[in-house]
Amino acid sequence: MAASTDPDTPRALVVTVVHHPQDSRIRHREIAALLAAGWQVTYLAPFVAHDLPVPAPEGGLTCIDLPRAAGRDRVPAARAARAAVRRLAPEHDVVLVHDPELLPATAGLGLEHLVWDVHEDPAGALVVKEWLPGPLRRPVAGAWRLAERLVERRHPLLLAEHAYADRFRGSHTVVPNAVVVPPEVPPAGGARLVHVGNLTTARGSEVMVQAARLAHAASDGAITLEVVGPVRDDASRAAMEAGVAEGVVVWHGFQPAERAMATIDGALAGLSLLRDLPNYRGSMPTKVVEYLAHGVPAITTPLPLAREIVQEAQAGLVVPFDDAQAAADAAVELWRDPQRAAGMGERGRELVRGRYDWAKGGAAFVAALTDIARERSPRR
Structure with a gap:
């Protein structure tokens, strides 16, 4: 199905170069919620790097392959993401990024409608990243804390945990890592x-x-x-x-x-x-x-x-x-x-x-992006 050209159809550009394209939060909760609410979604993710075919356009979803950022090999992915976002962002009401490295990668593009979905603590994670030399981990983590404050001044944030609010000065929408609760399950047991x-x-x-x-x-x-x-x-x-x-x-x-x-x-x-x-x-x-x-x-x-x-x-x-x-x-x-x-x-x-049922969280997520699109979209 081709993407709608109707200016009243909201459109989201969702980007990751770190997460698996089938990441539960990104693909099976957030994107699924947007599609169910009538949005058009363009999804940029490292399909080929994960040995996955790039899905054909269907049901309002268009997928585009990006390189994967892994270990110290992160610059090509950042460059490719920047080029793709520069080209596609004006056609979308929101640009939803899921990786901290996409923030510097897209800096300077004037993306007032960029939203950072915060579902990790990058500074905390850096202390165990094997690809980053040990002596650099704590200084880089400290620099990242300062960078987060700068990002907060320019872009709306979505937080995956209430506890993440302590890292920021402003008030931000929390979209918890809720899950899809199946209607029926067998009892626990066995071995x-x-x-x-x-x-x-x-x-x-x-x-x-x-x-x-x-x-x-x-x-x-x-x-x-x-x-x-x-x-x-x-x-x-x-x-x-x-x-x-x-x-x-x-x-x-x-x-x-x-x-x-x-x-x-x-x-x-x-x-x-x-x-x-x-x-x-x-x-x-x-x-x-x-x-x-x-x-x-x-x-x-x-x-x-x-x-x-x-x-x-x-x-x-x-x-x-x-x-x-x-x-x-x-x-x-x-x-x-x-x-x-x-x-x-x-x-x-x-x-x-x-x-923690996503049936409730999904509605709050869509409402948050709808509000951001209404205020910041370059298409409106």
Whole structure:
């Protein structure tokens, strides 16, 4: 379907060079909400770099390929994104960018209608980025904090967490990392642990595999770990491959959102073993909410927001950071009491339905962009 030329049809240009084109927040929540509300969307993302075909135009969505920014190889992606945005921005009511590096990449283009969707803490994340030399990490993080304030003066922001508001001086719309709550799910139980999401050492990939190894042994070979997600560092790849070779891990790699979410259904528990790092402390791990939405209890490290939701709903178990034995013990505890696991999953599901359902968040997101377009669009 060709894009509408009707000036009254709102149009959004959505851009990422870092995230996977099938990223849940970007593609399956925000873009889907815009399309459902009658918007036309042009989506710039690194399809080819992720071995995906560039989708044909359909249902108001037009996709364009960009290079991927990864490690130290980020300049070509930034240049390509700048050129594409310069060309396409005047045809759209809002330009929604999802990567911090796209802010300097588009500087000087006069994009009053550019919106930054803040769903990470770049300064906090820099302290663990292997591609950035160690001595530069803290100075660059400090410089980024100052840059955020400058960006805030020029552009509207959307925040994925209420806690992110502390980084900024003004008031900004919060669009939480809500999830799609399925209407029906099977009860939690069995002997299958799951993990859905990117695999890095910072996200606990090595601890996760070791926990699976220990739980497998303690359950006489019953408990296994099913993993959906791509690896982002060599150590995580080695850990996954070792777990697969030992028969304690089933690793599917990246899967489309529908398949990834279906993996959660009926599992014993979902693992979220993120480490105690600055960029995680103010965020709700989306995977915890996804597990609970599917009626599966979470085994999580004590990051503040994850601990709060799990303990409030009595919907899982909290284990210390970097403690594979504690995670394994939690898994075995639930395996021995499947009724308890099922009850935790149902309580978590009820909490998520009331607080984190994208059916409510999507409307707020579309309303925020509609207001920004009304005030700033170059087409109106």
